[in-house]
Amino acid sequence: MRSRPAPTSRPVSGGPDAASEKLGFRPLYAQVRDRFVQRLVEGAWQPGQMLPSELDLAAEIGVSQGTVRKALDALASERLLVRRQGRGTFVAEHDEARILFQFFKLRRDSGERSFPESRILASGRVPARADEREALALAAGDEVVRIERIRLLSGEPVLVETLSLPATIFGTLAADEVPNNLYGLYATRFGVTVSRAREKLKAVALGEEDAAALGVAAGTPALLIDRLALSLEGTPVEWRVSRCLTEDHHYLSDLG
Amino acid sequence: MRSRPAPTSRPVSGGPDAASEKLGFRPLYAQVRDRFVQRLVEGAWQPGQMLPSELDLAAEIGVSQGTVRKALDALASERLLVRRQGRGTFVAEHDEARILFQFFKLRRDSGERSFPESRILASGRVPARADEREALALAAGDEVVRIERIRLLSGEPVLVETLSLPATIFGTLAADEVPNNLYGLYATRFGVTVSRAREKLKAVALGEEDAAALGVAAGTPALLIDRLALSLEGTPVEWRVSRCLTEDHHYLSDLG
DNA sequence: TAGTGGTCTAGACCACTTC
DNA sequence: AAGTGGTCTAGACCACTAG
Numbered sequence: 001m002r003s004r005p006a007p008t009s010r011p012v013s014g015g016p017d018a019a020s021e022k023l024g025f026r027p028l029y030a031q032v033r034d035r036f037v038q039r040l041v042e043g044a045w046q047p048g049q050m051l052p053s054e055l056d057l058a059a060e061i062g063v064s065q066g067t068v069r070k071a072l073d074a075l076a077s078e079r080l081l082v083r084r085q086g087r088g089t090f091v092a093e094h095d096e097a098r099i100l101f102q103f104f105k106l107r108r109d110s111g112e113r114s115f116p117e118s119r120i121l122a123s124g125r126v127p128a129r130a131d132e133r134e135a136l137a138l139a140a141g142d143e144v145v146r147i148e149r150i151r152l153l154s155g156e157p158v159l160v161e162t163l164s165l166p167a168t169i170f171g172t173l174a175a176d177e178v179p180n181n182l183y184g185l186y187a188t189r190f191g192v193t194v195s196r197a198r199e200k201l202k203a204v205a206l207g208e209e210d211a212a213a214l215g216v217a218a219g220t221p222a223l224l225i226d227r228l229a230l231s232l233e234g235t236p237v238e239w240r241v242s243r244c245l246t247e248d249h250h251y252l253s254d255l256g
Numbered sequence: 257m258r259s260r261p262a263p264t265s266r267p268v269s270g271g272p273d274a275a276s277e278k279l280g281f282r283p284l285y286a287q288v289r290d291r292f293v294q295r296l297v298e299g300a301w302q303p304g305q306m307l308p309s310e311l312d313l314a315a316e317i318g319v320s321q322g323t324v325r326k327a328l329d330a331l332a333s334e335r336l337l338v339r340r341q342g343r344g345t346f347v348a349e350h351d352e353a354r355i356l357f358q359f360f361k362l363r364r365d366s367g368e369r370s371f372p373e374s375r376i377l378a379s380g381r382v383p384a385r386a387d388e389r390e391a392l393a394l395a396a397g398d399e400v401v402r403i404e405r406i407r408l409l410s411g412e413p414v415l416v417e418t419l420s421l422p423a424t425i426f427g428t429l430a431a432d433e434v435p436n437n438l439y440g441l442y443a444t445r446f447g448v449t450v451s452r453a454r455e456k457l458k459a460v461a462l463g464e465e466d467a468a469a470l471g472v473a474a475g476t477p478a479l480l481i482d483r484l485a486l487s488l489e490g491t492p493v494e495w496r497v498s499r500c501l502t503e504d505h506h507y508l509s510d511l512g
Numbered sequence: 513t514a515g516t517g518g519t520c521t522a523g524a525c526c527a528c529t530t531c
Numbered sequence: 532a533a534g535t536g537g538t539c540t541a542g543a544c545c546a547c548t549a550g
Contacts, residue, residue, distance in 0.1 A: 025546070027519060053535065064521045069536085079512065085536045086528030103511055196512025202502035203459035203477040221459040221477040226506075246458035250482075253509050255359055256335065256452025281527070283538060309516065320540045325517085341517045342547030 028063060029070035035061070036071060040080060040091065040193065041232050047187055051081070051089040080195065080232070094184040094194070103183070103197060105251050106244060108153070115180065116151040116158070121213070123147045123175035125167055132164045135228060135239040143167035147178060150213055157214050158249055161242035169237060182238075183229075192237055197229040201251065210243050223251060284319060285326035291317070292327060296336060296347065296449070297488050303443055307337070307345040336451060336488070350440040350450070359439070359453060361507050362500060364409070371436065372407040372414070377469070379403045379431035381423055388420045391484060391495040399423035403434060406469055413470045414505055417498035425493060438494075439485075448493055453485040457507065466499050479507060 039045045051057070051072075058068045072089055075081040079102060083089045092098065096115050107113045128136070128144045136144070147163040163182075165173070169190060179185050186192045202224040211218040222243045229238040244251075295301045307313070307328075314324045328345055331337040335358065339345045348354065352371050363369045384392070384400045392400070403419040419438075421429070425446055435441050442448045458480040467474040478499045485494040500507075 029519080055535095066522085067520060070519090072536095083536065084529085086530080086534080088529095088535055105509070105511075196510070199509040199511060201457060201479065201507040201509065202505075203479040203500075204502075205477050219475075221461050223457065223459040223479075227511075244459075246460075249458075251457040251509075253361070253455040253457065253507075254452070255361075255455060255483075256450075285538075311516095322541085323539060326538090328517095339517065340548085342515080342549080344516055344548095 029067045032061060032063060032067060032071035033074050036075060043191055045091050047091050047093045049091050094187050096181050099181060099183055106249050107252050109248055109250060114153060116153050118180050119150045120175060120178055121148040121150060125171060132239060136166055136236045138166060145170050145173050159242050159244040160210050160213050161240055164239040193232045194229045194237065195232050197227050200226040206243060214245055285323045288317060288319060288323060288327035289330050292331060299447055301347050303347050303349045305347050350443050352437050355437060355439055362505050363508050365504055365506060370409060372409050374436050375406045376431060376434055377404040377406060381427060388495060392422055392492045394422060401426045401429050415498045415500040416466050416469050417496055420495040449488045450485045450493060451488050453483050456482040462499060470501055
């Protein structure tokens with residue numbers, strides 16, 4: 001686990017050494033965590049796969065079980081792994097349940113939540129606009145896959161959204177293969193795991209087109225959600241701007 | 257620490273016992289955590305106060321240092337305690353910096369965030385309306401302290417809000433003593449710690465009064481934030497409905 | 513220098529799941 | 532019964548802060 005001296009058979013007995021020579025100090029369990037993340041990024045550990053037991057991992061790396069445990073617990077709290085007592089530790093999957101819980105904050109006012117169905121309005125690979133280049137950190141001349149769709153809850157249209165994806169990653173995405181659960185597709189087809197996102201919310205008046213698509217009058221107030229989704233490595237992989245009707249729905253945010 | 261047998265001098269040697277007799281199983285560190293929360297609720301540990309060291313607490317309760325550590329770490333992750341290496345463990349305070357970070361999600365579009373100043377429009381103790389009774393779980397005939405105020409960022413009015421507080425707790429709150437940082441006052445004057453809140457967001461069109469107060473045209477889209485704040489014990493202590501202009505501001509939500 | 517929290521280890525036992 | 536993660540303990544040492 002240390003970065004400099006060649007590990008002998010039983011390397012670590014106290015704390016870190018190479019790390020403490022520098023000013024920065026990175027605990028052993030954090031280094032182990034990073035090593036595990038690397039395996040996820042490389043795809044050595046696939047979604048749904050069961051990891052070796054804590055003791056096996058500890059023996060392989062040459063640290064104690066407790067240190068491996070801290071690393072695995074950290075990754076579980078980041079929702080990259082799922083731990084189940086008696087069964088094992090697994091790589092998290094982007095199934096609908098997880099998306100619904102982690103990334104979909106819109107609820108019926110009654111409190112129930114359901115996964116929205118989607119209807120594609122337009123889709124294609126086009127040169128990135130300036131705002132798309134800025135959001136996704138692209139260079140001039142880069143392309144994006146741009147998707148416009150409408151989403152319905154219980155059959156009612158509640159939002160229209162525009163998605164912009166870097167063509168360098170998603171260039172081969174065809175319009176007719178856009179599923180309801182996009183993040184699952186990103187993972188299985190492109191090996192990209194969306195691990196977190198930041199959303200900026202505003203209130204706006206709907207324009208003519210959006211209003212028509214949603215079947216309401218132009219000028220109707222709508223919740224604007226500007227989402228930037230980041231991969232495991234922290235690079236932006238999706239920019240999504242949604243305009244939502246909030247007559248019967250709300251965005252739920254838990255603080256604290 | 258066990259709930260049934262009278263503890264002798266050195267009680268615990270393995271795991272829980274009384275707990276495992278029942279179907280439910282509550283780990284030792286969770287019981288220790290609960291015991292610490294109780295001290296916070298009772299006010300035995302005051303905001304800003306330094307706690308005894310881990311070893312002292314462990315000796316007092318009769319568990320190992322590691323178990324006390326897990327309990328303290330849990331409370332620190334709930335932001336009820338603040339731990340600082342080399343200094344000690346302290347009871348968290350509701351200073352402006354914490355409020356700004358934990359409860360105030362409105363940002364300038366430029367990204368900077370600042371604490372808004374407040375201007376009281378109206379304030380008084382009145383019978384609770386039906387919606388207030390429902391939000392705060394009050395009974396018919398109960399009273400609330402209702403406050404209407406406007407808040408400004410960099411001198412610009414950005415939101416109007418209505419706060420409803422149970423009079424049973426905050427009945428003695430006078431209009432002229434409402435500070436900018438309310439949660440700090442709740443803690444110091446009423447012994448109530450706001451530990452978490454849930455917010456529901458919608459987009460609405462401003463009514464005549466709100467629009468006039470904010471100096472914009474009626475019908476301007478605004479972000480409606482409906483916040484219910486909960487105390488340490490989990491009881492609702494404040495209901496707050498804000499209408500925010502989002503021309504130059506947005507609500508920031510981090511997912512993942 | 514002393515005291516605090518933070519890390520790491522080692523080993524025992526408990527709770528849960530599966531065979 | 533075997534294997535997994537979860538809890539608990541005990542003790543050593545490290546990093547940070549303050550007097």
